[in-house]
Amino acid sequence: MTQPQIPDDSHPMWFDETAIPTFEPLTNDLTTDVVIVGGGITGITAAYLLTQQNIKVTLLEATSLLNGTTGHTTAKLTAQHEIIYKDLIDKMGYNTARLYYEANMDALNLIDELVTNYQIPCDFEKQDAYLFSTTGEYKNKLEQEYQAYDNLNIKGNLEKEIPFNISIENALSMKNQAQFHPLKYLTHLVGLIQEKGGEIYEQTVAVDVEDSHGAAVVVTRDGFRVKANYVLACSHFPFYEGTGLYSTRMYASRSYVMAVKANKPYPGGMYLSVDQPEHSIRKATYNGEEIYLIGGEGHKTGQGKGMMEHYKALKRFCDDIFNENEYEILHRWSTQDLITLDKIPYVGAITKKRQNVLIATGYRKWGMTNGTNAAKLMSDIVLGKMNPYKEVFSPSRFSADPSLKKFFVENLDMAKHLIKGKMEIPRTKIEDFNPDEGGIIHIDGERKGAYKDKEGEVHIVDTTCTHMGCEVNWNESERSWDCPCHGSRFSYTGEVLEGPAETPLQKHDFHMADDYKFDDQRSGY
Incomplete structure (x- = not known):
């Protein structure tokens, strides 16, 4: 072999x-x-x-x-x-x-x-x-x-x-x-x-x-x-x-x-x-x-x-x-x-x-x-x-439950990731995308998720999880947006893959002429 x-x-x-x-x-x-x-x-x-x-x-x-x-x-x-x-x-x-x-x-x-x-x-x-x-x-x-x-x-x-x-x-x-x-x-x-x-x-x-x-x-x-x-x-x-x-x-x-x-x-x-x-x-x-x-x-x-x-x-x-x-x-x-x-x-x-x-x-x-x-x-x-x-x-x-302490530890961890996602700063322009890459961009100061598919089409969604407002991260292996707080997962077009979220991520129209910036998450989380 x-x-x-x-x-x-x-x-x-x-x-x-x-x-x-x-x-x-x-x-x-x-x-x-x-x-x-x-x-x-x-x-x-x-x-x-x-x-x-x-x-x-x-x-x-x-x-x-x-x-x-x-x-x-x-x-x-x-x-x-x-x-x-x-x-x-x-x-x-x-x-x-x-x-x-x-x-x-x-x-x-x-x-x-x-x-x-x-x-x-x-x-x-x-x-x-x-x-x-x-x-x-x-x-x-x-x-x-x-x-x-x-x-x-x-x-x-x-x-x-x-x-x-x-x-x-x-x-x-x-x-x-x-x-x-x-x-x-x-x-x-x-x-x-x-x-x-x-x-x-x-x-x-x-x-x-x-x-x-x-x-x-x-x-x-x-x-x-x-x-x-x-x-x-x-x-x-x-x-x-x-x-x-x-x-x-x-x-x-x-x-x-x-x-x-x-x-x-x-x-x-x-x-x-x-x-x-x-x-x-x-x-x-x-x-x-x-x-x-x-x-x-x-x-x-x-x-x-x-x-x-x-x-x-x-x-x-x-x-x-x-x-x-x-x-x-x-x-x-x-x-x-x-x-x-x-x-x-x-x-x-x-x-x-x-x-x-x-x-x-x-x-x-x-x-x-x-x-x-x-x-x-x-x-x-x-x-x-x-x-x-x-x-x-x-x-x-x-x-x-004797694990009450763990209840607070897990929810503090969720809160940490909620805050971390809101404070990310983009570093790379969207024009630098290669086909089949995704990551975080900012549009008019708002955090968005972008993915360029294998045919070159760009898909942009709002990255705020529709469950409890945490910010999702790009999963390049599954081409999905994953929530670090409660585990909700969304397709690159925003559709719900796994709960607890029930509502899709909001889609955003893409115009290449706009000056988008791309957060360097192409290798994953």
Whole structure:
């Protein structure tokens, strides 16, 4: 193989081998039993579980099914969510830590059961999961986490090596975890939902929830209304916050993935380094061949170095574990997830007063099991069933959260970036743009974002995020405008890619004769 090159375009490999059905937008008012907003793993799994119980379900997706975080995952099915159990025991207690583990293992087992029962061809495979350290600091942390495993009766071992060209201090295994192809699995569930009469609408943006004599009404951007007994907000960031202040109780984090073909058989297992920055390794199948998925390099959305620098760092990691020139990068993509203050997702009633509006968010990059657990928990609430994990994941637990200090730290960080964005000074003229470059300019003293596309056309938008007024930054890898405060993302033409923002960035007409200045952000943030 020749010297490996990083692909120009971001493209998750999962879509190449999956025929995902498409659906028409909603064009009329409806009444249903349950309306689900969001067509990722949580929304689709919840729709499957409820339709199997003859509940009338309507699912609304703002863009297309599986096009969000679910379609950009590395698809590990595991309860080994980095170093977490020692922290949960210390801050939330033994019972909460044990229930968190059981909830995620139950989710893994539910997926295993559905794959087996329906014979879903989705590359489901049991694998042991490993955390590994390369420094003395994290060696000690893994030893403490191993003690937490022992206290919680989690099957795992502390080990001295892993089968890669990486010098480690130690590694912590968790037995009998799994991996799969998420889109093949969920596309099969979509077919089962349709067989039971579930209705699905794409290109349908939900913007609000209203009360209607005890029922809830989802209002779409196009003015259509869906009335239901329950609303399940499964839209990554809740499309409706109510009075829950969720944008102040979570922060968004991006990470990166490469699909790599190498002249080296995969040795088995799923791996994650715990030193910073983290790096992930797992096997996958692509076009019938065994490949590696290499991930990591996480950071807060809208903050940090230029996006391509993270891909370059992943490539350097590949150079370490493979022989140089003996691997090929097939695809690369990035993903985003939300992290709560105490690391446990929010799943349940949006507020204590709105028991028929349920949310599921904050999966901390472990959405395959957390999302499946959330779907099961919400469906049990709708069906009136007892669920042992209801209190652990309750969004209202914030009132007793021991991480209150972190609440203020995160919001101070958001305030810092809000002020920083307002004070930037441009340094370069817009005429210096090369094709496929973007950055900040000033027009009549106002901050604007500009992007010159590959054909030379310039697109200019207002850079003030429509959520809470922070200033967005240019992401050259995804050609998007990303908010460093709450993680909203916009296309270069201003359209909303990810919430909590609901309204596009305002567009601005471009006239080359005007004396625009360009802030030197072409290499990223």
